[in-house]
Amino acid sequence: MASRARVVIESESDIVAARQKGRELAASCGFSSTDQTLIALAISELARNIVSYATRGEVLLSIVDDAVTGIQVVAHDEGPGIADVELALQDGYSTVKSLGLGLPGARRVMDDFQIDSAPGKGTTVTVRKWKR
Amino acid sequence: MPVPVLKQGDILIASVVTALTDKDLLHLKDELADKIGRMRARGVVVDVTALDVVDSYAARMLRGIAHTAKLRGAETVVVGIQPEVAFGMVELGLSLDDVETALDLEEALAHLRAVGARRGRRGQ
Numbered sequence: 001m002a003s004r005a006r007v008v009i010e011s012e013s014d015i016v017a018a019r020q021k022g023r024e025l026a027a028s029c030g031f032s033s034t035d036q037t038l039i040a041l042a043i044s045e046l047a048r049n050i051v052s053y054a055t056r057g058e059v060l061l062s063i064v065d066d067a068v069t070g071i072q073v074v075a076h077d078e079g080p081g082i083a084d085v086e087l088a089l090q091d092g093y094s095t096v097k098s099l100g101l102g103l104p105g106a107r108r109v110m111d112d113f114q115i116d117s118a119p120g121k122g123t124t125v126t127v128r129k130w131k132r
Numbered sequence: 133m134p135v136p137v138l139k140q141g142d143i144l145i146a147s148v149v150t151a152l153t154d155k156d157l158l159h160l161k162d163e164l165a166d167k168i169g170r171m172r173a174r175g176v177v178v179d180v181t182a183l184d185v186v187d188s189y190a191a192r193m194l195r196g197i198a199h200t201a202k203l204r205g206a207e208t209v210v211v212g213i214q215p216e217v218a219f220g221m222v223e224l225g226l227s228l229d230d231v232e233t234a235l236d237l238e239e240a241l242a243h244l245r246a247v248g249a250r251r252g253r254r255g256q
Contacts, residue, residue, distance in 0.1 A: 013153045019185060036216075099226070101188045105223075109220065109223045
């Protein structure tokens, strides 16, 4: 299996496709089934943010081979961007009608989390999980 | 893909058999609210054994299903949340605090029958 994949996110059915692809990739490099679920969950939340806020974007999945093996998920869009990133990372904050747990939740279930966003410049969220 | 909904006595059983899109979940919520009235159901079981992920949207929809059913006079039990799925929900910060859950279909049916019997006694 290829060690990277790109899923274009344009509709809510792409959310399912992205998380399934992520789970496959995580399984192929030996993540436990619990970790596969956590990775799929993070992808689901990040991909849904793309659909909800930016309408379209992409999810890039790759296996990272450092001292340990990990999986990297990059959720990228060229949508409106986030005015207050700190606020967006708080539990329960949402500007659409949702629970506001997507971004902070994705941060909790993964090991590394990085967000790059500015109004008018789109949003890129990069998360990684390492094999234990 | 739509979720099949079966009727057993006055209980509706919705068995999720594949990954659900947001639209599928929304459709299920509407369909159950409608069927409770048309089929005069007193209980709803949503079997999510086949779901490999319950994210924030799915959790919100499951709560929506249970709350809507309650307002329509039916009790909802969500069954079959897998161990990893439950763990993921906890990590993400999701809860189904105000929704009845059970391990499997059998337990859910036993619970709903018990609720039905209590209601019956009150009604006498």
